[in-house]
Amino acid sequence: MQTMVINQFGSAKALTLTEQPQPEISAHQVLVKVHAFSIDQLDIQLRTGQLLAQIPANFPLTLGWDLAGTIVAAGSAVTDFLVGDAVLARLPLTTPGAAAEYVAVDAANLAYKPDNVAFRTAAALPTAGLTAWQTIVMHLAVENEQHVLINDFTSCTGQLAAQLAAGIGAEVTAITPETTQESDFNLIDAATAMQQQYDVILDLTTKPITTNLLSAKGRYLATQEDFNLVPDGTELQHLVDLLSHNKLQVPLGRCLPFSELSMITAHRLLEAGHTQGKLVIEIIAD
Numbered sequence: 001m002q003t004m005v006i007n008q009f010g011s012a013k014a015l016t017l018t019e020q021p022q023p024e025i026s027a028h029q030v031l032v033k034v035h036a037f038s039i040d041q042l043d044i045q046l047r048t049g050q051l052l053a054q055i056p057a058n059f060p061l062t063l064g065w066d067l068a069g070t071i072v073a074a075g076s077a078v079t080d081f082l083v084g085d086a087v088l089a090r091l092p093l094t095t096p097g098a099a100a101e102y103v104a105v106d107a108a109n110l111a112y113k114p115d116n117v118a119f120r121t122a123a124a125l126p127t128a129g130l131t132a133w134q135t136i137v138m139h140l141a142v143e144n145e146q147h148v149l150i151n152d153f154t155s156c157t158g159q160l161a162a163q164l165a166a167g168i169g170a171e172v173t174a175i176t177p178e179t180t181q182e183s184d185f186n187l188i189d190a191a192t193a194m195q196q197q198y199d200v201i202l203d204l205t206t207k208p209i210t211t212n213l214l215s216a217k218g219r220y221l222a223t224q225e226d227f228n229l230v231p232d233g234t235e236l237q238h239l240v241d242l243l244s245h246n247k248l249q250v251p252l253g254r255c256l257p258f259s260e261l262s263m264i265t266a267h268r269l270l271e272a273g274h275t276q277g278k279l280v281i282e283i284i285a286d
Contacts (some may be wrong), residue, residue: 004099004263005060009049012267017260018060023096023104027077032087032105034069035284036123037098040156045268046093055093055143064099064281065091068113068122078107082210086113088240090126090231099263101283111236114244118286122240124156124250124278129239131229132161135202136168139227140219145171146199151175153187156278157223158204161252165200167247173198198249253277257285 002018025031032283043063068088071081078126081087089109091098113122136142146222152158153174162172162185173186175193190209197215203222221227242248253275256262266279 001101002258003060003061003062003101004064004260006047007059007061007122009047009052012047012264012271014047015063015263015267016060017037017263020060020062020100022102025073025075025104028108029075029104029106030071030078030081030087031073032067032069032089032103032201033072033284034067034098034101034103035119035286036069036276036280036282037064037067038124038127038280039064039263039270040066040127040278042063042093042127042269044271047130051093062097062099064097066095066123066126067091067098067105068119069103069284072102075107081107081110081112084286086115086119086122087111088113088126088236089233090130090229090236092231099281103171104226108233109231109236110233111240114240117240117244119284120255120280120282120286121243121250121252123280124252125239125243126236127229127276128156128160129211129248129250130232131157131223131227132164132234133219133235133239134229135227136161136164136222139221140200140202142168142200146170147173147215148200148202149173149175149193149196149198149213150185150202150204151190151193152204153183154178154276155204156251158202158214160248161202161204163248167242170200195209197280234260251277253279253281255282257281 006014028194153176208222
């Protein structure tokens with residue numbers, strides 16, 4: 001099968017399309033024929049070796065951790081999913097990535113993809129959606145009428161977190177340099193944000209803002225310091241259900257075909273900050 005790998009840490013040119021054996025599955029796994037996968041800053045960090053302390057690299061290393069596709073085989077202990085089911089998943093970082101024609105996925109990390117959600121959209125959801133869910137709903141436990149600040153509305157995670165908080169009934173303010181864009185939220189720049197106080201702050205940036213903006217019993221979470229995403233199919237299914245019922249919108253960026261040129265281009269665009277919405281690579285176009 002065709003697989004996008006790196007054989008050493010380095011620039012985007014390290015990405016190589018190669019032939020690899022189709023993965024074998026355990027009793028608790030399924031084999032997914034990948035239709036689409038997405039890439040984000042995590043792929044850049046892995047490709048450049050920034051996460052070597054947390055994730056041992058066994059070359060060739062396959063990147064990509066969010067995928068959507070169709071089950072073509074299921075392990076003997078898998079009972080909730082069948083061959084032919086359309087699914088999506090966030091892979092653990094300790095497993096081979098999603099940039100391949102076929103991927104072995106633990107059934108516990110899977111969610112069903114409804115017919116009214118495109119594969120490319122489903123592939124853009126897992127990491128950003130689960131980060132938003134686990135921070136807003138679980139760690140910060142946002143409540144109705146609380147004043148929530150999202151630092152970095154330009155990211156897919158920031159936009160999904162704002163939507164989830166608003167769906168709970170919170171008043172959402174988000175920091176963005178593009179304050180003129182249309183939005184259902186109160187978009188302000190960083191300087192303006194510093195003039196207010198908030199019940200909850202979710203900080204998605206590499207340079208966290210001060211916690212002095214919190215109210216007396218306020219809660220603060222910086223994902224770069226205090227958060228590790230846990231793949232979870234049940235939580236992902238909640239997000240997919242919201243998406244299916246138009247209660248959540250995933251900001252999609254460019255969709256590119258599966259090739260070395262597309263992958264190198266996508267990585268370079270992401271590194272340069274020239275992206276709006278999630279970058280998706282399609283192996284099988286919708």
